[in-house]
Amino acid sequence: MYAKCGSMEDAARVFNKMPSRNAVLWNTMISGHVKCGQGHKALELFGQMQQEHVQPDPVTLVAVLNACASVAALEEGRCVHEQITQSGCESDTFVGSSLVDMYVKCRSMEDAWRTFNKTSSQNGVTWNVMLLGHVKCGQGEKALELLRQIPQ
Template sequence: MQQKGKSFDRFTFVPVLNACASLQALEEGRQAHKQIIQCGCEADVFVGSSLVDMYAKCGSMEDAQSVFNKILHRDVVTWTAMILGHVKCGEGHTALKLFRKMQAEGVQPDSFTSVGVLNTCASLVALEEGRSVHEQIIRSGYESVTFVGDSLVDMYAKCGSIEDAWRVFNKMSS
């Protein structure tokens, strides 16, 4: 596109950032970020979420946080990217703090957010926090989602609550 003189917009940058995230191509992602700043798209929720996700998947949580702070209207995707980035970097306590802050700001977690937080609870052996997330999952109707059920079983088992793990397992349809 650049060689043909075509201009970029927010719709162009999202797949480029997703590719950088998938390849963990941090330097290429930073180059794209510079162009995003030039276009004035950095605060756009879709571009911003993709930037946060790219930096988080590349292990650059400082850059992810910097972008996250500039996004005015954060949605569940933006919050989830930050939370999962901290999970990936082994910063479970920070991920849980962000999860609580997200909810305090009125953003409801989706199934992907819930699974990330359950994985954090499992790694931290945070059974009570995991039970709290499970209650939210039930209220949200995500308990029947297979990968959520898998994460619940895993979390309960790793936290030493085999009874709860079996209870969830036996409720799963597949």
């Protein structure tokens, strides 16, 4: 409730009093920090989660990729991508879409394309992410080419 209301200090106070923390609690805190524009804090919490040997689930991975995207943390995003590949979560539609989005927001279009081409989550969202990524990177011609390739 505190995290959804943007009161991360209160959320942290309750979180820190919990005798044990599962992935759902970690996801709530990580996502809350991302939504409040505190991507670095979200990444710090993800590191703590791993130190406590709590296994991330697809929801965790999406939140962490959003944190990487929000602060353009490309190297951290690549490390998370490696974990995703090792865990087999790459085929999850939300995880795959978030990977593409993270690479685009970090302005790594080569990585975005490589991921987009490998993922099973090529949908309207990921096509739009790729299109807007080319626009944001000043690649208007590539964006126009891509627009012509989008399946109807």
